[in-house]
Amino acid sequence: MSSAAIKTVLFVCGSYNPPTNMHLRMFELARDHLFKLGHTVCGGIMSPVHDKYGKKDLVSSKHRCEMVRLALEDSTWIKLSEWEAQQSEWTRTRVSLDHHEDELNQQLDAQCTNKTDVKRARHDQHNGSPRRKIQVMFLCGVDVLESMAVPNLWSADDINHIAGHHGIVVITRGDTNPAKFIYQHDILSKHMNKIIIVNEWIKNEISSTYLRRALRRGDSIKYLINDKVEQYIYQHGLYSVVESPHLEVSPILDLLSNLNNNFLPNGSPETHVNAPRDTCAQPASMHAHSKQQRALSRSNSSRGTLKSKSKVRATASGDKYDRVEFVIQDGVINVISDKEAQV
Ligand SMILES: Nc1ncnc2c1ncn2[C@@H]1O[C@H](COP(=O)(O)OP(=O)(O)OP(=O)(O)O)[C@@H](O)[C@H]1O
Numbered sequence: 001m002s003s004a005a006i007k008t009v010l011f012v013c014g015s016y017n018p019p020t021n022m023h024l025r026m027f028e029l030a031r032d033h034l035f036k037l038g039h040t041v042c043g044g045i046m047s048p049v050h051d052k053y054g055k056k057d058l059v060s061s062k063h064r065c066e067m068v069r070l071a072l073e074d075s076t077w078i079k080l081s082e083w084e085a086q087q088s089e090w091t092r093t094r095v096s097l098d099h100h101e102d103e104l105n106q107q108l109d110a111q112c113t114n115k116t117d118v119k120r121a122r123h124d125q126h127n128g129s130p131r132r133k134i135q136v137m138f139l140c141g142v143d144v145l146e147s148m149a150v151p152n153l154w155s156a157d158d159i160n161h162i163a164g165h166h167g168i169v170v171i172t173r174g175d176t177n178p179a180k181f182i183y184q185h186d187i188l189s190k191h192m193n194k195i196i197i198v199n200e201w202i203k204n205e206i207s208s209t210y211l212r213r214a215l216r217r218g219d220s221i222k223y224l225i226n227d228k229v230e231q232y233i234y235q236h237g238l239y240s241v242v243e244s245p246h247l248e249v250s251p252i253l254d255l256l257s258n259l260n261n262n263f264l265p266n267g268s269p270e271t272h273v274n275a276p277r278d279t280c281a282q283p284a285s286m287h288a289h290s291k292q293q294r295a296l297s298r299s300n301s302s303r304g305t306l307k308s309k310s311k312v313r314a315t316a317s318g319d320k321y322d323r324v325e326f327v328i329q330d331g332v333i334n335v336i337s338d339k340e341a342q343v
């Protein structure tokens with residue numbers, strides 16, 4: 001059977017704590033690469049690890065599965081598998097790969113009502129078992145591949161089976177050299193022909209660790225994670241999130257939208273937000289010292305250069321502040337009072 005006749009399903013197990021955009025990018029990168037090598041990739045599986053895996057800061061699999069489900073709502077070909085999470089204990093990756101491959105092939109066989117097809121499948125024996133029509137390949141980042149050298153973490157037999165039977169697609173991460181690692185590993189080097197390295201040329205160091213840290217500090221995680229997953233994290237207060245960085249500044253946004261219509265197309269200086277009171281006066285997009293500045297900075301930062309032709313005085317309020325007053329003149333926003341609400 002040629003590699004094009006076997007359908008490939010990519011399988012990634014992991015913590016997904018939380019799922020990041022890079023977790024999904026991995027699938028796209030791998031599919032493009034495999035397509036160029038002549039494989040037919042027909043699906044992807046994300047399999048969140050069991051709670052008993054016991055990794056530090058792991059939130060419950062109920063939340064992690066729900067976050068993966070939300071992240072995948074827009075994907076046409078990658079699906080969540082809750083099988084690992086629903087077992088009574090942690091499952092080795094080899095066992096999970098085998099389970100998903102058997103399950104898919106059985107379902108495909110069951111759909112195969114044509115008797116000759118069934119006969120052919122039975123006849124097509126390979127090492128005593130019916131030849132598979134769907135191959136579930138192990139997709140991982142290079143850190144997981146390298147963990148195969150950690151003593152007692154993976155059994156030699158499992159590595160042999162994962163590389164030899166399933167095949168591995170590995171995505172580069174940081175300044176790593178998977179080819180050298182594979183060469184130095186006795187078992188992996190035996191299966192060099194079944195291990196496909198996909199170079200991520202646009203280095204992307206998004207990790208769940210980085211996002212958890214940002215959330216603990218109240219920093220924004222927008223554009224690193226699916227919007228619905230981000231909302232889910234705030235709604236459920238996951239990862240000791242200190243506050244939503246999205247202060248309610250809609251009145252200011254409305255105001256700026258209106259002002260935009262009054263701005264001249266060319267010629268005026270760039271708009272800056274001057275710091276209120278005694279804080280450093282910097283363009284808000286460079287550094288926001290106070291919460292008010294952060295709020296204004298967010299409302300401004302995506303708008304680029306604004307051109308003003310008139311002086312405007314206005315006030316706006318948010319959920320934490322009862323009133324922010326500012327004047328816009330010659331493209332400069334001057335905050336003139338920023339009274340914090342008494343709670
Ligand atoms: N930026 C990345 N580049 C390449 N692979 C990645 C990247 N982020 C995650 N992966 C891969 O995604 C899979 C699942 O990742 P998992 O959620 O377990 O780890 P992680 O994102 O590194 O999380 P943490 O930071 O919590 O350790 C692993 O194979 C991991 O190597």
Ligand SMILES: NC(=O)c1ccc[n+]([C@@H]2O[C@H](COP(=O)(O)O)[C@@H](O)[C@H]2O)c1
Binds near residue numbers: 055
């Ligand atoms: N022996 C094994 O099968 C084995 C060992 C280590 C990690 N893993 C898997 O790798 C995935 C990623 O784990 P880490 O986040 O610890 O790198 C998890 O889904 C975990 O189950 C499997």
